[in-house]
Each structure stands twice: as structure tokens, then as C-alpha cells.
Amino acid sequence: MARYRWHAVAAALGMLCGVTLHSEVRVLKNFTLVDGTGRAPIASAAMIVDNGRITWVGPAAQLKAPAGAETVDLTGRFVMPGIINLHGHLGNTADLKQDAKFYTRESVQKNLATYALYGVTTVLSLGTDQDLIFKVREEQRAGRPAVTRVYTAGQGMVFKGGYGGLEGVTPGIATPAEAAAAVEAQAKKGVDIVKFWIDDHLGAQKKMPYDVAKAIIDAAHNHHLPVAAHIFYLEDAKRLVDYGVNGLAHSVRDKAVDESLITAMTKRGTWQLAATLTREASMFVYADAPPFAADPFFTRGVSAGVVQTLKSTSYQKSMAADPHYEKYRGFFETAKANLKRLADAGVPYGFGTDTGPPGRFPGFFEQWELQLMAESGLTPMQVIVAATGSAAQFLGAKDLGTLENGRWADLIVLDRNPLDDIRNTRTIRSVYIAGNRVP
Numbered sequence: 275m276a277r278y279r280w281h282a283v284a285a286a287l288g289m290l291c292g293v294t295l296h297s298e299v300r301v302l303k304n305f306t307l308v309d310g311t312g313r314a315p316i317a318s319a320a321m322i323v324d325n326g327r328i329t330w331v332g333p334a335a336q337l338k339a340p341a342g343a344e345t346v347d348l349t350g351r352f353v354m355p356g357i358i359n360l361h362g363h364l365g366n367t368a369d370l371k372q373d374a375k376f377y378t379r380e381s382v383q384k385n386l387a388t389y390a391l392y393g394v395t396t397v398l399s400l401g402t403d404q405d406l407i408f409k410v411r412e413e414q415r416a417g418r419p420a421v422t423r424v425y426t427a428g429q430g431m432v433f434k435g436g437y438g439g440l441e442g443v444t445p446g447i448a449t450p451a452e453a454a455a456a457v458e459a460q461a462k463k464g465v466d467i468v469k470f471w472i473d474d475h476l477g478a479q480k481k482m483p484y485d486v487a488k489a490i491i492d493a494a495h496n497h498h499l500p501v502a503a504h505i506f507y508l509e510d511a512k513r514l515v516d517y518g519v520n521g522l523a524h525s526v527r528d529k530a531v532d533e534s535l536i537t538a539m540t541k542r543g544t545w546q547l548a549a550t551l552t553r554e555a556s557m558f559v560y561a562d563a564p565p566f567a568a569d570p571f572f573t574r575g576v577s578a579g580v581v582q583t584l585k586s587t588s589y590q591k592s593m594a595a596d597p598h599y600e601k602y603r604g605f606f607e608t609a610k611a612n613l614k615r616l617a618d619a620g621v622p623y624g625f626g627t628d629t630g631p632p633g634r635f636p637g638f639f640e641q642w643e644l645q646l647m648a649e650s651g652l653t654p655m656q657v658i659v660a661a662t663g664s665a666a667q668f669l670g671a672k673d674l675g676t677l678e679n680g681r682w683a684d685l686i687v688l689d690r691n692p693l694d695d696i697r698n699t700r701t702i703r704s705v706y707i708a709g710n711r712v713p
Contacts, residue, residue, distance in 0.1 A: 299324045300683075300709060301339045305348035307331070308693060310355040310662035310676035312655060315693065319353070323683040326418045326708035331677060351703055352691050354658060355677050356395025356684035358665035359640050361502075361523055361548040361626025364399045364407070364424070366440060369580050370632040374442035377404050385636050386421040388575050390712045392637030393705050395684040396423040396665075396674060398626070400502060400523060401430020401469035402440040408463060418708035423684075425669055427502070428460045430469035431490055433482035438471025438504060450489035457493035466669070468494040469523065471504040472514065476598055481510075488517045500668075502547055508535065515539055521547030521668065523626070525609035527554065536619045545668055548626025549613040551646040552639040554606035560584060560633060561594035571700055572638045610650040617652060624668050625661035641700050648696040657696055683709040 303320035309331075320334040322343070330337075339345060365382040366372050389397055399407065403426050411424045431453065432439035434446030447453050457468055470490050474481035487503070491514070494501045500520040505511045508526045515522075515538045522544070526535070538544070559565075566572040567584045583589050593599070617623055627643045629636045640661075647657045666675025673681050689701035705712040 298709075299340050299343040301337070301343045301345045302348055302353065302687075303334045303337060303339075303345065305351045305353045305687070306691065307677060308352065308354040308655075308658060309678060310659060310666075311678070312659045312663070315352075321353075321677070321683070323706075323709040326683055326710065327673075328677060328679055328681050328683050331679060348687060348703075350689075352688040352698075353677065354686050354688065354692060354699070355662040355675055356686055356705065356707065357393050357625070357640050357644075357661045357699075358396040358398075358669070358671075358675060359389070359394050359626055359629065359661075360398045360521075360624045360665050360668060361400050361550060361628050362389075362397040362636065363402045363628070363630030364397070365404075365630075366402055366443075367630060367632055369577055370583055372440070372632050374404070374440055377406075377443075379406055379410065382407065382410060383421060385630070386424065388637045389422040389640070390637075390705055390707060391575060392641055393686040393699065393702055394422055394637055394640045395686075395705070395707050396425065396669075396671070398425040398467065398669065399427065399630075400467075400628075401427045401471075402443050402630075403428055404443060405463065418710060420707065420710055420712075422707070423674070425466040425671075427467045427469035428463050428465040430471065431456050432471050433480055433486060436471075436480035436482055437473045437475045437478075447486065450485050453486050453489035454493040457490055457497065457499075461494075461497040461499060465499065467520075468499050468501045469504070470501070472510050473504055473506045476601075484513055484517075487514060491517045491519055508532070511535055512538065515542060515544045518542065519544060521545040521624070523547050523550070524553070524628070525549045525551075525612050527605040527609050527612075530608065531612045531615055536616065536621060539616070539621045540619065543622065546613065546616050546621055546623040547668065548624060548628070549609055549643075549647065549650075550626055550628045551606065551609055551613070551650070552643045553628035553634060554602065554609050555642075555646065556633045556639075557596075557602035558593075558599060558606070561590055561599065563590065566638070566642070571641070572635070575637050576635060610646070613647065614651040617656065622664065622668075623660055624665040625657075626665075644696050644699055654693045654696040658692060658699075682707075 300323045307316040307319035320337040322330040365377040434448040472482045502521040502523045629639045663675045687703040690698035692698045
């Protein structure tokens with residue numbers, strides 16, 4: 275009896291930590307598979323999931339279901355991998371206010387549950403986490419997550435007195451020596467990636483000097499860690515690519531990317547980590563009632579107070595009063611054009627949104643980002659691969675991102691074909707993480 279009581283206790287503790295500890299075999303069948311590799315979809319497909327991992331996938335006609343397996347008939351449905359967001363921020367925002375004091379296990383878990391609701395099954399949190407994130411990540415990797423998986427940059431690096439980061443979380447650095455020490459501190463904590471900001475907020479704040487940025491990149495590589503940089507300007511992107519930065523965490527937005535940047539990124543294998551088109555849209559969309567304010571797909575993921583605020587004229591006027599408001603739509607269009615040009619040139623690109631800060635809503639914005647990437651000129655297949663297989667490739671997550679043998683069964687079941695219209699990724703029937711159906 276003691277053995278069975280322990281299993282019950284372990285299962286309960288696992289759910290509290292966002293993981294499940296039980297084992298089962300599940301068969302999904304009779305769906306169309308879009309597997310995240312870019313290969314053509316497979317009609318009438320089937321999949322066997324054992325203890326959260328895919329052990330077989332192929333035509334349903336060839337399925338040999340294990341005895342006793344739970345069978346889920348998905349006739350008429352479409353299955354794609356869960357979305358991987360390479361640029362999010364967890365736990366610091368309550369409704370439309372951001373403060374480091376909001377960062378708790380509960381706020382982090384709430385964000386992760388909201389991401390999962392919208393089919394986002396992995397998030398890379400880029401630089402505004404507090405140390406409890408490492409405990410959350412450790413618990414997830416020790417079992418089978420029941421909410422969105424976490425990767426983290428811990429505390430990112432900002433120039434002292436300059437732009438970026440979050441007050442109370444990301445202390446400023448002023449010299450190359452301080453940069454190297456800051457990277458070492460994050461490496462000891464076990465970050466998945468190093469993040470820094472190089473921007474002057476359209477001339478309003480100090481920008482990190484290049485020697486400090488180079489010291490961050492060099493130190494991270496000495497610790498065998500990849501580096502992502504927040505950038506805005508073309509010239510900064512060029513310089514950082516030359517220094518060996520691994521990913522640009524936003525699009526170049528001040529002007530069109532040029533051949534010298536494209537050549538350098540292609541030669542070095544530098545990623546356009548995330549275009550963050552929704553981030554750019556969020557800078558101007560709230561000057562009026564946003565078109566999604568009454569959309570049930572949006573409102574199910576936010577509080578009633580948020581919806582009320584977004585519809586209020588006072589809030590809209592405050593957004594339009596931004597001194598740079600008239601420039602933001604142009605930056606947005608530049609980001610879209612730059613994404614298309616980089617993709618056409620063969621520069622590797624992933625998927626990310628910068629969700630988490632006020633007005634950048636986890637889950638819904640990832641779905642909107644898919645749409646905006648397609649509106650930039652990418653095909654639905656290109657967009658899906660960017661948000662699944664390619665994103666996993668950047669993370670070095672060999673068991674995520676595609677629905678193949680040995681991978682975790684992180685997937686979305688859809689009612690309509692996302693290759694016909696990328697907005698069909700919103701027709702979510704169910705979401706599975708490590709083979710467990712998200713409530």
C-alpha cells in the first residue's frame with residue numbers, strides 16, 4: 275500500500291510543479307500531419323505516443339496499435355507541432371502593468387498555462403527572469419511538463435544608465451571587464467543563452483558601446499553559450515554579426531537590410547532569431563480600439579479589465595500621445611520587408627514575439643505573429659517551419675520542434691488546414707505537451 279500512496283503523492287506534487295509523472299501509451303489516428311520539417315503533409319496519418327514521446331508515426335493504414343493503448347480518432351483534423359516562441363518574457367506583468375515585484379512562481383506558471391492554451395508549447399524567456407526560473411526549468415526537465423516548456427537567458431545585460439532590461443532585475447554594466455563578469459555569473463546559473471540590449475530608444479537613452487557588446491559575445495562563447503542581441507539599427511546589426519552574435523532578437527527597423535548584412539549573416543550562420551512583428555504592431559495598434567478586442571480567441575486569455583482598458587478612449591489617447599507614434603507603423607513595415615528579404619536570401623530565421631510586457635499578450639500574439647509573417651510574403655509552410663522545426667534547431671533542442679520518432683509529443687490538433695490559411699492555426703481542438711492533453 276505504501277508504494278501506491280507514494281505514486282499518488284508523486285503525481286500530485288508533479289502537477290503542482292507543472293509536470294506529470296505517470297506513464298501511458300496513446301494512439302492518435304486519421305489526421306493530416308504537418309510535421310514541422312517542411313515536408314509535404316501526410317493525409318490519413320497516425321502516431322503512437324509512449325510516455326510522452328513519439329515512438330511511431332506514419333500512414334494510418336500501417337498502424338499497429340499496442341494492446342491496451344488509448345486511441346484518439348482525429349478524423350478530419352490537422353496536427354502540427356507546438357509553437358516555439360524564441361522571444362518571450364515571463365512573470366513580470368499583471369494585466370497592463372509591469373514590475374519585477376509581480377514575478378512569482380504563480381505568475382510564471384500562469385503565463386506558461388496561457389501560452390499552452392494557444393498552442394505555444396515552448397518559450398525562450400529573454401533576459402528578465404529572476405532566479406526561480408531555474409527551479410521551474412529543472413522541475414520540467416526532470417519529468418514531463420504539463421505547461422509550456424521554459425528556456426531562459428536569466429538576467430540579460432544592459433549598459434549602465436542605458437536602454438533595455440527591467441529595473442530591479444537587470445543591473446547595468448559599464449566596461450568590458452564588467453561584461454565578462456556578468457556573463458560568467460549567468461553561465462554559473464546555467465542559462466540556455468546570453469541576452470543583451472544595444473539600442474538608444476530613438477536617441478532618448480545611452481546605447482551600449484561596441485567594446486562592451488563584443489566582450490559579452492566573446493565571454494559567452496568562451497562559456498560555450500549562444501548570444502542573442504536586442505537591436506534596432508542596421509549599423510548595430512552589422513557590427514554584432516561581425517563580432518559573432520548568434521541571433522538578432524528583433525528585426526532591423528531603421529532601414530532596409532543591405533547586401534553586406536545579408537552576406538555576413540549567411541556566411542556566419544547568424545539567425546534572424548525573431549522578427550517580433552507583433553511587438554512593432556503593438557506600438558501603434560492601441561491608438562484605436564484594436565481589431566481583436568472583441569475576439570473571443572483573444573479575450574479568453576486576458577482579464578475583463580484588460581479588455582475594458584483597451585476599449586477606453588483615455589487609454590487610446592495615451593498611446594497616440596507617444597512622441598514617436600507617427601514613426602511606428604513605418605518601423606513595422608520595414609521589419610516585414612526585412613524578414614522577407616532575409617528569408618529569400620537564405621538567412622536562417624526563427625519565430626518570436628517579445629510577448630510578456632504590457633500590451634504584448636502571451637499566446638494570442640504568437641498566433642497573430644504567424645499571420646503577420648505570412649502577410650510579409652512567407653508561405654504558410656515557411657511560417658510553420660520557422661515556428662517549429664527551425665526554432666527548435668536554434669535552441670539545439672533535438673527532441674522538440676518536429677513530429678518524428680523519438681521527439682516529444684508537443685503538438686496542436688486543428689480543425690482546419692493551416693497550409694490553406696495560416697489563420698487556421700487558431701482553430702485549436704486540443705494541445706498536447708509531452709503527450710499530455712492541456713486542459
